[in-house]
Amino acid sequence: MRRHLLSAADLSRDDAELVLATAQELRSLADRPIKKLPALRGRTVVNLFFEDSTRTRISFEAAAKRLSADVINFAAKGSSVSKGESLKDTALTLEAMGADAVVCRHWASGAPHRLATAGWSRSCVVNAGDGTHEHPTQALLDAFTLQRHLGTSSGGLDGRRVAIVGDVLHSRVARSNALLLRTLGAEVTLVAPPTLLPYGVESWGVETSYDLDAVLPKTDAVMMLRVQRERMNASYFPTVREYSRRYGLDGRRMAKLAEHAIVMHPGPMVRGMEITADVADSDRSVIVEQVTNGVAVRMAVLYLLLGGSEPAIAGVPEAGGAR
Amino acid sequence: MPAPTPEPEQGTDPEASSSLGRVVLDVAAVNRALTRIAHEVLERNRGAQDVVLLGIPTRGVPLAHRVAARIAEVEDVVVPVGALDVTMYRDDLRMRPARALLPTDIPPGGIDGRTVVLVDDVLYSGRTIRAALDAMNDVGRPAAVQLAVLVDRGHRELPIRADFVGKNLPTSTHEKVAVRLSELDDEAEGVTIR
Numbered sequence: 001m002r003r004h005l006l007s008a009a010d011l012s013r014d015d016a017e018l019v020l021a022t023a024q025e026l027r028s029l030a031d032r033p034i035k036k037l038p039a040l041r042g043r044t045v046v047n048l049f050f051e052d053s054t055r056t057r058i059s060f061e062a063a064a065k066r067l068s069a070d071v072i073n074f075a076a077k078g079s080s081v082s083k084g085e086s087l088k089d090t091a092l093t094l095e096a097m098g099a100d101a102v103v104c105r106h107w108a109s110g111a112p113h114r115l116a117t118a119g120w121s122r123s124c125v126v127n128a129g130d131g132t133h134e135h136p137t138q139a140l141l142d143a144f145t146l147q148r149h150l151g152t153s154s155g156g157l158d159g160r161r162v163a164i165v166g167d168v169l170h171s172r173v174a175r176s177n178a179l180l181l182r183t184l185g186a187e188v189t190l191v192a193p194p195t196l197l198p199y200g201v202e203s204w205g206v207e208t209s210y211d212l213d214a215v216l217p218k219t220d221a222v223m224m225l226r227v228q229r230e231r232m233n234a235s236y237f238p239t240v241r242e243y244s245r246r247y248g249l250d251g252r253r254m255a256k257l258a259e260h261a262i263v264m265h266p267g268p269m270v271r272g273m274e275i276t277a278d279v280a281d282s283d284r285s286v287i288v289e290q291v292t293n294g295v296a297v298r299m300a301v302l303y304l305l306l307g308g309s310e311p312a313i314a315g316v317p318e319a320g321g322a323r
Numbered sequence: 324m325p326a327p328t329p330e331p332e333q334g335t336d337p338e339a340s341s342s343l344g345r346v347v348l349d350v351a352a353v354n355r356a357l358t359r360i361a362h363e364v365l366e367r368n369r370g371a372q373d374v375v376l377l378g379i380p381t382r383g384v385p386l387a388h389r390v391a392a393r394i395a396e397v398e399d400v401v402v403p404v405g406a407l408d409v410t411m412y413r414d415d416l417r418m419r420p421a422r423a424l425l426p427t428d429i430p431p432g433g434i435d436g437r438t439v440v441l442v443d444d445v446l447y448s449g450r451t452i453r454a455a456l457d458a459m460n461d462v463g464r465p466a467a468v469q470l471a472v473l474v475d476r477g478h479r480e481l482p483i484r485a486d487f488v489g490k491n492l493p494t495s496t497h498e499k500v501a502v503r504l505s506e507l508d509d510e511a512e513g514v515t516i517r
Contacts, residue, residue, distance in 0.1 A: 018423060025408070025424040032429070034461045039411040307411070308421030 003311040004116040004125040005301055008136040008180040015313040016183055017156075020144050022300035027293065029066065039307045040069035043100040048090070049128070050076040050106040055267055055291060056128050056138075060103045063298035069306075072099070087111060088120055095121035101306055102126070109133035109172075124305045132170045132231065138266050139176035141297040142223065143184055145290050149262050150220050158185035163215050165191040166225030166247055166274050169198050170232070173266045174225060178206050191215050193247065195236040212247055216256040223264040224249050224274045240273060250276040254284060262286050343501065343510065344517025348490055350505075353473065353513060356489030357386065360471050361393035363487045367469070368438055371400045375434055375465075377407045379443040379455055380425035385506040386473060387442035403430035407441070407462070409454035429462055439465040440487075444502040446472040449483035474514055476500050492516065 004010075011019070029035055045064040047057055057073070064071045074094075076082065081090060087106075094102060101124040104112040109131030116125035129135040143157065150160050162181055168174045168190050175198075178188050182205055189207040190197065201208055209215050216222065227243065237243045244250075249263065257263075263275075263285045271277045280287060304312040348356065368374055371394050378387030384406045391402045408425040410416070441455055452470060459465065471487035476494040494500060498516055505512045 022424050025426060028427065032462060036461065037411045038457075039416065303411075303424075304421045306421075307416060308419055309417055310420045312421040312423075 003305050004112075004127075005136050005305065005313070006113050006116055006125065006127045007134045008139045008176040008183070011136070011140075011180065011183060011313060013183050013185075016140070016143065016180060018313060019140055019297065019300045019304060020147060022304060023140075023144050023293070023296040026299045026303075027296040029299075030292070030296070035066055036068060037066060038068050039303050040064065040067040043069045043306055044072065044098055045069045045101045045103060045302065045306075046072045046074055046094050046097075046099040046123075047128075048074045048094070048102050048104045050081065050104075050108075050111070051129070053105055053129070055294070056105060059291070059294040060126075060128060060137075060298050060302075062295045063302055064101075064103075066295070067299055067302055067307075069100075069302070072097075087115065088118070091115055091118075091120040095123065099123045101302065103128045105129045107131055124311070126301060126305070129172055131172065132175075133172050134176045134179075135172040135266075136176050136180070137294070137298055137301055138173050139180040140301065141290060141294040142173075142177055142264060142266070143180055144293050144297050145264065145286055146181075146186070146221055146262075148289075148293070149286065150260070156185055157181065160186045160220045161189065161218060162186050163189045163191055163212075163219040163222045164225065165212060165215075165222060165249070167196050167227045167236075168192045168201070168225065169196045169236070170228040171225045173223075175204075177223065178204050182206065189215055189219065191247070193237055193243070212249075213253065213256065216253060217258065219261060220258065221262045221264060222249065222257065223266070224269075225266070226268060226270055227273060244273055248274050248276065249279050251278050251282075254279050254282065257284070264290060266290070343503075344499070344515040346513055347492060347500075347516050348474070348514040350512045353489070353504075356473060357389050358393050360487045360489060361390045361397065364390065364440055364469070364471065365394060365398060367486065371398050371402050373437045373466070374402050374440060375430060375432070375437045376402055376404045376440050376442055377429075377434070377455075377459075378404070379441060379451060380406050380408050381507060382444035382502050382504055383442045384426075385504050386444060386471075387440075390440075390442060390471065403432055405430045407455055407458055409451055409458050412454035412457040414450055414454065427458075434459065434463040434465045436464070436466050438467045438469065440469045440471050442471045444473050444504075445500050446470070446475045446483075446485050446488075447478055447500075449479045449481040452483050453481050473502060474500060490514070 103126045105128040112127040164174045181188050191209045191212050265287045376387040378384035387404050391404045406428040408427040469486040472485045473489040475488045476492045501515050503510045
């Protein structure tokens with residue numbers, strides 16, 4: 001049996017709720033004197049990062065260590081990859097070293113899927129962000145944060161309205177969130193200029209809008225996305241100033257939100273571009289809490305994939321899963 | 324998905340003995356056993372100061388709350404009650420699919436220097452209690468640990484014994500002992516053997 005978390009679409013509602021419930025229990029660990037559990041003792045988790053990342057790598061590292069796993073950090077910079085080693089050879093090396101799980105971040109969409117399904121290794125693969133494709137653990141931690149603030153009496157997100165705003169085109173966070181939030185029963189609206197909405201977005205099963213001001217009053221949570229200029233090879237909007245005026249969240253816009261609504265951002269933020277400092281630091285903002293929740297959610301994922309004799313979530317990835 | 328916990332049989336028959344097995348303790352007997360355990364805890368510890376009750380989920384938790392309520396009736400003191408999940412400390416964790424975690428809830432005062440009474444429904448191999456002792460190690464250092472169980476069915480595989488026992492129940496290993504509590508189960512409360 002394969003054991004991977006490659007896409008938020010791999011998770012059924014039961015799977016997702018199990019991850020969130022497990023994360024809920026694991027979050028209380030942060031309040032205990034000894035922040036360690038023995039579940040993954042003797043297992044090896046490799047953080048295989050082909051792309052820069054601080055929070056995701058540190059978050060996975062903390063999660064694995066709190067579960068007593070051995071952690072090996074592998075960054076492409078300063079490794080044999082910069083000498084021209086292929087993904088396959090890197091995978092074979094990790095396999096030979098006995099990695100039980102590989103947490104993979106790659107600039108190429110589909111790289112974790114290739115790693116998981118090519119038969120190069122027997123480890124669990126967790127997608128920690130691949131190109132502009134998916135970032136399932138970010139979606140899980142966002143869902144967890146939403147549930148803590150907006151959960152219905154049953155703990156679900158049924159009927160909750162979430163707006164995802166900004167550079168949807170280049171955002172793996174937006175795609176994973178749209179998939180997962182829909183699985184959990186929330187209603188998602190993507191808000192972006194027409195140039196930054198992906199081709200084929202109609203098939204995502206979400207609403208789209210070009211008008212942030214119209215969407216804000218109706219939403220329970222607003223998730224701001226960073227404009228990913230490093231992935232942009234053309235001009236998608238005239239000027240930064242025009243972008244932030246139409247799609248940035250400032251204090252004036254935040255005032256249009258409902259009383260209970262929260263402001264989220266997957267980070268890293270560009271203050272003054274998609275979000276102003278006063279919004280990011282306001283008490284509506286749960287951005288710092290998202291980071292805390294990230295560790296608990298990643299612990300839950302690693303525990304459910306590696307903790308038992310076989311994984312409790314995300315079954316066999318389908319052949320067409322790479323998209 | 325996690326291995327399902329053994330579900331009580333469906334279809335509640337008024338003659339509980341036929342569908343759920345032979346009734347060993349009925350509601351009244353469970354209540355009497357818990358009252359006696361509460362008194363024994365008080366006697367052994369010369370009162371209830373510094374006592375903390377930690378139930379092992381699932382059924383140990385309501386049992387711990389009931390014992391605490393009885394202690395409150397007798398001595399007029401509020402004993403802190405919590406829950407201690409042992410899932411990640413089980414020695415068979417790797418032998419089965421990953422299981423869902425159950426709530427752990429350590430009372431605000433913690434357990435350092437306290438007398439912890441672990442509460443569980445059935446004592447069998449003793450492996451759950453060993454796991455609980457390990458789990459407690461990561462939470463604090465109690466002055467003493469005692470064990471209260473509703474049923475001791477024998478067949479220990481580790482050198483562990485209970486301090487307070489509701490009922491000693493000689494069983495064979497192929498028999499199933501089921502505890503049903505009004506807080507968690509739809510069926511009539513009691514202990515059955517099948």
